[in-house]
Amino acid sequence: MGQHEVADCYGLEMELFSIWMKNKGMTKSTHRAYMSDVSFFLQMVYPAETKKISKMEIMRYMAACREKGAGDEARNRKLSSLRSFFKALIEMEHMDSNPAALIAKSKQEKNRIPVYLEENELEALLHAMKGKYYIRNVSIVLLMAYAGLRVGEIHRMNVQDLQQDGSIHILGKGRKWRVVPLPDALRQMLNEALADRRESKQGKEQPFFVSQFGRRLSIRMIQTVADETIKQLKLSMPALADKRISSHKLRHSFATMQIRSGTDIRTLQELLGHASIETTQIYTHIDNKQLRSAMNNISSKIPVQFQNR
Missing domain, CATH: 1.10.150.130 (Tyrosine recombinase, N-terminal domain)
Known part of the structure; x- marks a missing residue:
């Protein structure tokens, strides 16, 4: 059939x-x-x-x-x-009931630790970047790794989304807006990208990132920018050869850095634009200071003869 x-x-x-x-x-x-x-x-x-x-x-x-x-x-x-x-x-008044509504979802493996890059690896990633559209492409990678943006969010960015106060307004999943205050270095890079940007040929719409033809940069092209950069990083750091790194893993790297810097989970949820805090919780297992601190609290309780073996 x-x-x-x-x-x-x-x-x-x-x-x-x-x-x-x-x-x-x-x-x-x-x-x-x-x-x-x-x-x-x-x-x-x-x-x-x-x-x-x-x-x-x-x-x-x-x-x-x-x-x-x-x-x-x-x-x-x-x-x-x-x-x-x-x-x-x-x-649409074509049916009266939903036969799929009461079927339970499969239980997934919870709190699987996400794949991410360490800070020195992110630095090497940025050093690996070069080429004709350097400023534009570096800005894209910086937004993924140091502002936690999704590929689709970068694709949808317009010039007016970059605010005078240094924050950026992001249209995320579910058509929800969020505000992300940017670090100075990232804001300066975006201003450079604007100055270097080709004129848009999309009428009233002013996309932030445009192609060489003056069109809004496609999702596929944004992914390609990240993938090509990751490929160069793997050549310079052979230890990463088998690590499954993609554009989305740069967002994981941002979340990891935030948790390690002591950002609380509610704030991180806001920064990432997660609808549910459960989605954000996968990052708390990366570097949980409270867990380590709790274990350190009892280290002195271990009998002396076992402490210095």
């Missing part, structure tokens, strides 16, 4: 879902991923009417995903896609 038959059978539902996601302001990547997940699910239940889809069909689909090797995280995303799909159909 091909994609065409599924599109013919569920074309209206997919269109309603697409409109609903656009109205919610979901990113293009989320839109694409959710449409793909729902399409695979509908292929499995074809030709059942959406109104007649039950919890059983969804459980069967989730089991099939597990058998094909999808991990907890991947299956949870697929479940989120289906919950949103049925929620959209309810809001």
Whole structure:
């Protein structure tokens, strides 16, 4: 059974879902991923009417995903896609109930320590940068590693988002704005990037980072800037060759630095733009001074004969 038959059978539902996601302001990547997940699910239940889809069909689909090797995280995303799909159909008055709503998400491994770069490695990363668009590219990497910005947030930045007081207004996930006060060195670099920036050809819109053609720098290009720099770093530091470092790991590095500097978790949550503090808590396990201090408190209690062995 091909994609065409599924599109013919569920074309209206997919269109309603697409409109609903656009109205919610979901990113293009989320839109694409959710449409793909729902399409695979509908292929499995074809030709059942959406109104007649039950919890059983969804459980069967989730089991099939597990058998094909999808991990907890991947299956949870697929479940989120289906919950949103049925929620959209309810809001668009195409269905009355959500068969995916009561299905529990898979329990994921919690507090897995994230991959990040040490401060000396970040310094080496910046030293590895060179090339025609040096000022622009260094600014991008600095925003990831020393302001904790996501790739999509850098992509969406406009000139007016850089404030006179040295802070930057960031449009984050879920269309939520946050304010990030910038260190002086980073603010100076951004001002240099503005002075060096090509004129934008996007009419009224003034993107902060533009391509050589005067267009808003794409998400892919921003990732490429980070990836190419990381590749150079790995050549200069062979010990990092097997470390899985990506543009997002630079954000992890920022969070790690903050925790090590004594920033409390609520403040870090605000800086990172996390909706839930649970997401921020993974960083508390990197350098937890309180845990070490608690263990030091009892070190003198260990009997003398065991202390200096």
